[in-house]
Amino acid sequence: xxxxxxxxxxxxxxxxxxxxxxxxxxxxxxxxxxxxxxxxxxxxxxxxxxxxxxxxxxxxxxxxxxxxxxxxxxxxxxxxxxxxxxxxxxxxxxxxxxxxxxxxxxxxxxxxxxxxxxxxxxxxxxxxxxxxxxxxxxxxxxxxxxxxxxxxxxxxxxxxxxxxxxxxxxxxxxxxxxxxxxxxxxxxxxxxxxxxxxxxxxxxxxxxxxxxxxxxxxxxxxxxxxxxxxxxxxxxxxxxxxxxxxxxxxxxxxxxxxxxxxxxxxxxxxxxxxxxxxxxxxxxxxxxxxxxxxxxxxxxxxxxxxxxxxxxxxxxxxxxxxxxxxxxxxxxxxxxxxxxxxxxxxxxxxxxxxxxxxxxxxxxxxxxxxxxxxxx
Amino acid sequence: xxxxxxxxxxxxxxxxxxxxxxxxxxxxxxxxxxxxxxxxxxxxxxxxxxxxxxxxxxxxxxxxxxxxxxxxxxxxxxxxxxxxxxxxxxxxxxxxxxxxxxxxxxxxxxxxxxxxxxxxxxxxxxxxxxxxxxxxxxxxxxxxxxxxxxxxxxxxxxxxxxxxxxxxxxxxxxxxxxxxxxxxxxxxxxxxxxxxxxxxxxxxxxxxxxxxxxxxxxxxxxxxxxxxxxxxxxxxxxxxxxxxxxxxxxxxxxxxxxxxxxxxxxxxxxxxxxxxxxxxxxxxxxxxxxxxxxxxxxxxxxxxxxxxxxxxxxxxxxxxxxxxxxxxxxxxxxxxxxxxxxxxxxxxxxxxxxxxxxxxxxxxxxxxxx
Numbered sequence: 001x002x003x004x005x006x007x008x009x010x011x012x013x014x015x016x017x018x019x020x021x022x023x024x025x026x027x028x029x030x031x032x033x034x035x036x037x038x039x040x041x042x043x044x045x046x047x048x049x050x051x052x053x054x055x056x057x058x059x060x061x062x063x064x065x066x067x068x069x070x071x072x073x074x075x076x077x078x079x080x081x082x083x084x085x086x087x088x089x090x091x092x093x094x095x096x097x098x099x100x101x102x103x104x105x106x107x108x109x110x111x112x113x114x115x116x117x118x119x120x121x122x123x124x125x126x127x128x129x130x131x132x133x134x135x136x137x138x139x140x141x142x143x144x145x146x147x148x149x150x151x152x153x154x155x156x157x158x159x160x161x162x163x164x165x166x167x168x169x170x171x172x173x174x175x176x177x178x179x180x181x182x183x184x185x186x187x188x189x190x191x192x193x194x195x196x197x198x199x200x201x202x203x204x205x206x207x208x209x210x211x212x213x214x215x216x217x218x219x220x221x222x223x224x225x226x227x228x229x230x231x232x233x234x235x236x237x238x239x240x241x242x243x244x245x246x247x248x249x250x251x252x253x254x255x256x257x258x259x260x261x262x263x264x265x266x267x268x269x270x271x272x273x274x275x276x277x278x279x280x281x282x283x284x285x286x287x288x289x290x291x292x293x294x295x296x297x298x299x300x301x302x303x304x305x306x307x308x309x310x311x312x313x314x315x316x317x318x319x320x321x322x323x324x325x326x327x328x329x330x331x332x333x334x335x336x337x338x339x340x341x342x343x344x345x346x347x348x349x350x351x352x353x354x355x356x357x358x359x360x361x362x363x364x365x366x367x368x369x370x371x372x373x374x375x376x
Numbered sequence: 377x378x379x380x381x382x383x384x385x386x387x388x389x390x391x392x393x394x395x396x397x398x399x400x401x402x403x404x405x406x407x408x409x410x411x412x413x414x415x416x417x418x419x420x421x422x423x424x425x426x427x428x429x430x431x432x433x434x435x436x437x438x439x440x441x442x443x444x445x446x447x448x449x450x451x452x453x454x455x456x457x458x459x460x461x462x463x464x465x466x467x468x469x470x471x472x473x474x475x476x477x478x479x480x481x482x483x484x485x486x487x488x489x490x491x492x493x494x495x496x497x498x499x500x501x502x503x504x505x506x507x508x509x510x511x512x513x514x515x516x517x518x519x520x521x522x523x524x525x526x527x528x529x530x531x532x533x534x535x536x537x538x539x540x541x542x543x544x545x546x547x548x549x550x551x552x553x554x555x556x557x558x559x560x561x562x563x564x565x566x567x568x569x570x571x572x573x574x575x576x577x578x579x580x581x582x583x584x585x586x587x588x589x590x591x592x593x594x595x596x597x598x599x600x601x602x603x604x605x606x607x608x609x610x611x612x613x614x615x616x617x618x619x620x621x622x623x624x625x626x627x628x629x630x631x632x633x634x635x636x637x638x639x640x641x642x643x644x645x646x647x648x649x650x651x652x653x654x655x656x657x658x659x660x661x662x663x664x665x666x667x668x669x670x671x672x673x674x675x676x677x678x679x680x681x682x683x684x685x686x687x688x689x690x691x692x693x694x695x696x697x698x699x700x701x702x703x704x705x706x707x708x709x710x711x712x713x714x715x716x717x718x719x720x721x722x723x724x725x726x727x728x729x730x731x732x733x734x735x736x737x738x739x740x741x742x743x744x745x746x
Contacts, residue, residue: 037465038409045584084649087657093464094595097408098645101588105638108498108584112632129497130479204416204497208472215461215469253483256476263473270460278458 010247013133016141017243017258020197021209021235023148026155027193028210028235029217029228030186033166037214038093039078039187041207042100044194046077048107048203051128056114063140066128067195074191077103082187104203131202131255133243144196151192154185162186163224200239201255208259209235216266219273238262290335295363297323297332298341301352302360313349383505385623387521388637391577392615394528395589397535398570400607403594404546409464410452410567411590413471414445414574415583420478421445421575427481438523438575445571448474449564499582501633520580527576534569535608542566543604585634589615592641599652618644672712674743675702677721680732681740695728 031037050073051066058065077099084095127135155162164172165182173179190210197206217231242258271278300322304314320329333350336342341356352360402408421444425437451470456463505518516522535542541562544552549559570590577586596618597610621644622637629636650657676698683692691697699709713730716722721736732740 032461032465035462035464037462037468041412041468089598089655090595091403091406093406093408094403094591097412097587097591098595098642100412101584101591101638102642102645104497104584105588105635105642108635109626109629109631109639112635113629116630205472205476207468208476211465211468212472215465219460249484251483253479256479256483259472259476260480263469263476266469270455270458276460278460 009134010244012138012141013136013247013254014240014243016136016144017133017200017239017254018236019141019144019148019239020200021213021237021239021258021262022232023144023151023235024193024197024209025213025217025231025233025235026228027151027190028212028214029224029231030155030162030166031190031210032214032218033224034186036190037211038096038207039081040190040194040210042081042096042103043074043078043187043191044198044203044206045100046103047071047074047191047195047198048104048128049073049110050076050107051198052107052110052114056110063137063199064143067143067198070128070195070198071191073103074195075188078187078191079184082184127202128198129202129204130253131198131200131205133200133246133254136199140199147192147196151189154189158182158185201258205255205259209262212259212262212266213238216262216269219269219276222275234262234265238265290332293328294332294335295360297329298336298352298356298360299363301336301342301350302357305352305357311351313345313351316348316350319350380505381627383518383521384501384633385620387504387518387524387580388501388619388623388633389616390521390524390528391581392589392593392619392637393612394524394531394573395577395586396593396611396615397528397531397608398566398573399590399592399594400597400604400611401542401546401566402570402590403598404604404607405563405566407567408587408591409467410449411570411574412587413452413467414448414567414571415578415586415590417448417471417474417478418442418445418571418575418578419583420474420481423478423481438572441575441578442568442571444474445574446564446568449567449571497582497584498632499578499580499585499634501580501585501637504580520576523576524580527573531569531573538562538565539605546604582634585638588638588641592618592645596645596648599648599655614644615641669712669715672702672704672708673716673719673721674739676712676716677732677736677740678743680722680730681737684732689731690729693730695724695730698730 028037028040031040047070050069050071052069053073054066054069055061057069060066081095081099084090084099085092090098161172161177161182162185164175164177165179165186169179169183172182193210194206197209201209213231213235214227216234217227220230221227238258238261242261243254245261246252246254246257269277272280274280297319300319301314304319316330316333319333323329333342333344336356337344340353341359342350342352345351399408399411402411418441421441422437424444425434425440428440429436448470452463452466455461455466455470461469504520507519509516509519509522541552541557544555544557545559545562545566549563552559552562574586574590577589581589593611593613593615594607596614597607600610601607618641619637622640623633625631625640626633626636648656651659653659679698679701680689680693683689692701695709695713698704698713699706702709704712713722713724716736717724719735720733721739722730722732724730
């Protein structure tokens, strides 16, 4: 009996976390394109006073009531920041930091106000700071699904416009799109995706669920749709892994577990992603260098062959002497031999093959004796 | 012995001064979010330090927290340096990761550690004077006052000594590099300074108030001056004013001190944002308004003069034609005409013709010359 119940709870929590990760992956990708990654950070911190105020006004601890408060506060903060950057001479980062701390400070004030009052223990509200997925109910998943559905619907309806504003807002303004309104619409979508995560990962870490999957997905593709799908897959995957891990390891908090998981995925992506990753990039660069060096040796062989026909081959020491700063000429020769571009006619005597000759001619590096490029 | 309340106020004020000085550098260098990141990730350093020495009040903790703070900056710089993601996204990836690891460590070993995760965010200024500095049984005051005061002095001295280097590295790193300064080194030194500041301030104020104290006073100062040295003076003053007001409000309403100070910083900023002379919203709107009126008057004078020169002033220089030619509504036309009449540039006769006066011609001439 216990067993079934346990796995049912786990199923709910993992499902909710996966749904959450999927939605935030998509919105996070768009936020990242707009270089607005940390806006989510400010918005999620700013939702605290809304949560506390909703509790103070209604006395209810119901998830849906509290996140309505969070949504209102989040929208306020977001439009506030928008206004500050547009109207003041404030830079984006300063206005984010300031709004983040101001709204969160207000939340702290309100929280301490109800704490000091008798008979209104705000139990359950503090879980919003770091999240508590274990208390997730089916109704909470429904809330996530409904808000997530609205966000996705808006995304599909305004897809073209949002994308244009994200990629080139000046051009979008030039074509007559209401850029300010679209930016505000996106802000509110971002607020929506932040508030549905507050219960699971909490105010402090919610921004990471938006930023990190997108950062990981960005490494694998240059296509925005693929990036969104991949980010939402990464988000969902870490949601599942994080919640399962926290149910098996006692005292492991779900929110931080999810964030650590997605961070590791991002770390792997930074290192391994085929087209942008650090390791593939390093290997490619190295290969390119070897390739360039080997071709320099090939060019030398070609020129030497042009001087004396090259039937007897050329002494290795002679070739080596033409590259005073490189000591791996032997390796280059071996590489050329492997590719069939050069042969070792007799011991320590090398010559270019017909294939090597055509490759050298095609490369366009070779200048013949009259000083004219053979190929241009 | 000073009484506890006064001591709390003193500690809060020292913290405000201590944070607002490196805050100026962060705001100008547009790196305030790094301050935010450090103020969260130092928690990991404190936990690691705790695992090493097994006590919560040891200088080792400050050291390890400082190292993790600097590590945050280095990691962000490396990640942003690979050009894989932008710097803001790099910050958004790194600090939640370090913070999550810290929270997980706290939760898994919560039996031994009495670190409250809420207190990490909110700080407990009210408890700041509890830890006393006692030498030979004589009470010399709160420990944290000495710690933060020391860092404050250090910050002031460093900014004084390296003023030129900091200024160059902040405003024109490329020029600094070509003239033989090392802007990268200065920047890392600066971030070390921020790290140490955040670590000591974090213990009493909590990460959110530290962010507010780093950013708020510096931004407020930037509304009154464009000079770096003046910002170094004004920012601490703004910080102290906000702290005093915030403490007073928290006392009045019996709410969280750190929260109240943070909110006050925000509100004070809002006030300055709206009412600041020259740079505030109202002042700017007023400037725009007067500029528009001034421009319109000049345009009108040149227009009238033009028609006088061509010789069709009798038909063209009428009140009605002016508003159609400039596409002004009647109200605005009246406004511009009145403003020009008051300044003695023109007169309107009874049959609604507008005539330039000599002064008006001169002004039109000046406007044409620009």
